[in-house]
Structure formats: structure tokens, C-alpha cells
Amino acid sequence: xPPPPSPFTLRTGIYPEIDPARxxxxxxxxxxxxxxSGRGIGREMALALAQAGANVVVTGRTPKEVDATTKExxxxxxxxxxxxxxxxNVLDRTDLQRLVDESLGKxxxxxxxxxxxxxxxxxxxxxxxDATEWWDLMELNVRAPVELTRLxxxxxxxxxxxxxxxxxxxxxxxxxPWTTAYNCAKTAITRFAGTxxxxxDQLPALEDKTPDVANAIRCYSIHPGEIETSLHDTAFPQRxxxxxxxxxxxxxxxxxxxxxxxxVLPAWTVVWLCVPSEAREALKGKYVDCTRDVxxxxxxxxxxx
Numbered sequence: 001x002p003p004p005p006s007p008f009t010l011r012t013g014i015y016p017e018i019d020p021a022r023x024x025x026x027x028x029x030x031x032x033x034x035x036x037s038g039r040g041i042g043r044e045m046a047l048a049l050a051q052a053g054a055n056v057v058v059t060g061r062t063p064k065e066v067d068a069t070t071k072e073x074x075x076x077x078x079x080x081x082x083x084x085x086x087x088x089n090v091l092d093r094t095d096l097q098r099l100v101d102e103s104l105g106k107x108x109x110x111x112x113x114x115x116x117x118x119x120x121x122x123x124x125x126x127x128x129x130d131a132t133e134w135w136d137l138m139e140l141n142v143r144a145p146v147e148l149t150r151l152x153x154x155x156x157x158x159x160x161x162x163x164x165x166x167x168x169x170x171x172x173x174x175x176x177p178w179t180t181a182y183n184c185a186k187t188a189i190t191r192f193a194g195t196x197x198x199x200x201d202q203l204p205a206l207e208d209k210t211p212d213v214a215n216a217i218r219c220y221s222i223h224p225g226e227i228e229t230s231l232h233d234t235a236f237p238q239r240x241x242x243x244x245x246x247x248x249x250x251x252x253x254x255x256x257x258x259x260x261x262x263x264v265l266p267a268w269t270v271v272w273l274c275v276p277s278e279a280r281e282a283l284k285g286k287y288v289d290c291t292r293d294v295x296x297x298x299x300x301x302x303x304x305x
Contacts, residue, residue: 007300008292012225012259017279017295018268020051025079026275028053031107032081033099035090035148036118038065041167041224041266045115047073048267049274050081054113057103059086090118090144100151110159113274114152116145116189117167121182123247124240133237134181141185146192153200153217160204160216163274166193167266168221168287178240178247190287193221197285218284220273224266225291226258259291266290 014020032049036042038060050056050073058070070085084106088099103111119141122133145166156162171179172186197219204213240247269290273280279298286301288294 006289006292008289008296010259011265011291011293013262013265014268015293017293018265018272020048020264020268023052023268023271023275025053027081027113027271030054030081030112030274031056031110032113032115032274033057033059033103033107033111033152034115034117035059035145036167037115038062038069041227041263042115042117043069044227044263044267045117045270046083047076048264048271049113049115050083051076052271052274053079053081054274055081055107056083057086057099057106058083059088059090059099059103060118061087061089063087090148091139093147096144096148096151100148104155110155111152112156112161113163113165114148115165115167115270116148118144119167119185121179121235122237122240123178123235123251124237125178125244125247126180128239128243129181130239137181138185138188141182142188142192145189149196156217157200157203160213162217164193164196164217164219165270165273166190166219166221168193168223170223170289172221172223172287178244178251190221193219194285194287201285218273218280220283220285221287222266222269222273223287223289223291224269225261226255227261227263227266261291269294 032054034042034046034056037046037058046056046058046069058066060066066085066087070083073083086099086102088095090096120137166189168190169186171183172190176183200217201215204215236248272294279295282298282302
């Protein structure tokens, strides 16, 4: 599916607003936990956050990938944050609690930035989907980030400080065929981020009965762009290949007309969202399309465009 018409400038890689040269060191003394960061987009996010100065917990289910990304970050030249690797399964609630506990221990007792990036997708006509597989995708893309938020948010609220970022998708805004579970999941997590922002914005004044207390927790959902990762190789199950090859052909045609998006694009957009600014403030609680100019999106929300 080609990108929908947009009034905002298309971006495929680094541009001035998210330039690492501009944002380098901006997150010094900050701490971050990024799920699904052993590979793919999550790896790029962890690298960017560390290059911006944050100490980062790299986590995923595959020890080899977690270890490789952790070592890559710690081997970076110049000033950067420290990476810590923790292998965990975000679908296991016990593992989630362990992940948070170990992260707090390694990060000095606080998580300033939580990026819920772990996720997956399958391309398959709904009439061929297996019920268990369908709900498994919903669990990975919705229940896991929601439960992780439940564990991390209390500390952020106690400090009145934190940034929560959820990897969504353009699938939350478009009727993309062959992927009903993914579309539903990304729509849900996008609404979760917006609704949570509305809640935390009201709570300080309501609970403290102090109208001048402002919430300093920011929530965002993001569309990272169609980045070529291993997910594109595993997203077509054998049932699709055997019974619905037209799905593969259709997606290939779409892909042939799609711009090439670099992994650094969503990664440094995430960094930008973590650095205080008037533009970032205007986008709190919003769905942010990383493939479009963030300043233009911010001005549009603020009514300045």
C-alpha cells in the first residue's frame, strides 16, 4: 500500500531536526529500556539512545542477538551511554517483572525512557488464520507493552518524569489487507498511548489537589516506517505460501513502489521525542509518523501550520 497523501514532507533518513550531531549527548544521565532491541528497529533505537548519552537496557528473547547489540553499543567510539543486556520474554509476566527489576538494578534505580518496540506480524487472509496465532499476535503487540507499562509507570509517576514510546504502525490508520490481528493490535496500542496521556495529564492536580502541578510524563505512539528487517522474511507463514500466494505477490508489488527508509530514521526520531522541546510537547499523546517531518507534524497539531 503506497503512503497515504500527506501534507508533511516525506523523510527517509536523517534530516536536520533529528541529526545525531544536534542531539548527541542530549540524553546524558538518562536511562532507557528498549524491548525487542536485539535486532532490527529496536537495535537501531538502542544504538541511537546510547549515542545520545543514555544508559540503555537491551532486551530480547535471543541471547546471541542481545549480546551482540550490547557489545556493539559498548564498543562505540566517542562519548556514549552504557548498554546492559537482559534476555527476557515479554509474553511471560514473571519474566517481565524480572526484566524491570534487573533493569532498575543496572540503571541505578530508575527508568526514564521506556520504548515498547517488541512485536511481530503475519500476512495471511483472515479466513486462513489460526485462532491461537491471531490472539498471540494481539498479546505480543498489545498485552506485553501494556503490562510492562503497568510495572514501569508507578516509578515515573512518583518522580513525575518519564517518556513512554510505543511502536505502532501506519496499519493503525489504514485498512491494510491480510493482517487483521496486526492492524487491530496497532490501533489498540495507539489508542492506549493517547488515553494514558490524557489520564496522566490530569492526575497530579487531581491527586495532589494542586492545580499548578504539571504532569511531566510523555506518551507517544510511532510509525517507524517500513524498514527492511528480518520480520519481512518471517511474516509469510507456510499456510500463506501454500494457499494464498497472491498475498505475497500483492505485498511485493506494494514494496516495489515504497521508498527505502533507513533504520536511523525512527531511531533518532525516538531520541528527538525524548529531548524536551516545544515541538515535542505539542505531540504528546499523539501518533507520530517517523516518515514525515516531525516539526511540521508538531506545528499542525499546535495550529501553527
